[in-house]
Amino acid sequence: MTVRRPARLTAAAVTALAAAVLLTACDDDAGAGAQPAPTVTVTGAASAAPTGTGKVTAPEATPTGPTATQPSSARCKAGELEATVQLQDAGSAMLILTDKGGRSCTLFGYPGYGGLRADNGTEVLAVKREAHPGPPTAATLKPGTSAFAGLKWASCDKADPGCHVVTGLRLTPPDETEALTTRVIGLDGKPVVQLPVSAAGLTTGSIQPSNQGVVFARQ
Template sequence: MKPRSVRTSVTLAGGVAAVAVALAGCGDTKAGDTTSGSSKVTASPEAPGETGGSGNPTGKATPDTVPGHGKTGQTGGTAARCTAGELRAGWQRQPWSKDGHVFATLILTNRSGRPCTLAAGWATFGKGSSGRYQELRTTRAAMPGAGTTITLKPGTSAFEGVKYDATQGCPTIGGFGVKVHAGWNDVPGGSGPVVLCPDSFTAGTIQPTMNGVNFHS
């Protein structure tokens, strides 16, 4: 099956950043591969984690979440694919982010009045600002396991854990963002700059619950 992309926009709380994401499904790549034709990087599954708050790129945790998410989604289903206008993206930074190592959860919520589906797989992240994004080199990990097609009823959410390095001396980007099909979605909040060390961004699979999606190391 030829993979489709589902993307949407995300922003960090406190005027920090916007995140661009595109969901890739139907076996687009294997765990351990990187996107954008970059060299292969090994990515091992991590231990299941807990949820926490969002924060800023310095590593200091704060209790904020942008935006709040609804109930969890469910696997399977035959509803039409989710579109940009039907999804809202949230970004939840985990409290164990410190010393330049950032751990966070992407939250995709169906804000429409009908069920829609997300294809199995990983989100494809991008960097940029103001609706102009470039695909971000991302290592895809089978974390917490294989992806699955997810049906989002109105008000329900899907989740994906991510991690990246933001140590002093690394370059900055304008921000992260998200695209669903051909449309970019913005989440109210701020913009960059965001410190992001090259080749450090790793994403787990999108899951119907938050259980186990978060990275810890």
């Protein structure tokens, strides 16, 4: 009986066999749950580095334009103000606008005016603006503090057809549409029940944070 000896593997065959075994092991590891690294795509202007979760945190937006410096929410609304027109002399008065709300707000520009009749109807009055005592200055009011403006008009005979006899004034804050009723106080500190205003109407000065110089000089 003849016994055959197994053939010897050549060096090249051993190398090929080892490579095949190594490749099989790698394939088994991948199938066991290994996942490829996440791909992060950055678009636009975002420059933040990706986090460990693969998400990109965008930079915070910076507000631009007019609302960045004076948003409409910062303006004083009619419901936040108390208005008093305090007579200083014949045909001259000082407007006092007081913040009666619970937050600070800003006034800038010129107030608008309308007249009130005895029946609480609206009397249309011509209103002229004058940069007195200078251009408008922003007045930021804390609760309980006030801003000021001058007001003047020419009186008239009540019998004159062009004469507006008003019992009060309605005021609209700058850049707002809602009006509030003002108190008109006479030189004696008592409410004024009638105010004759000529056909020329009213002239208003600019709103200022101080009452210094806001009253128009007597003509």
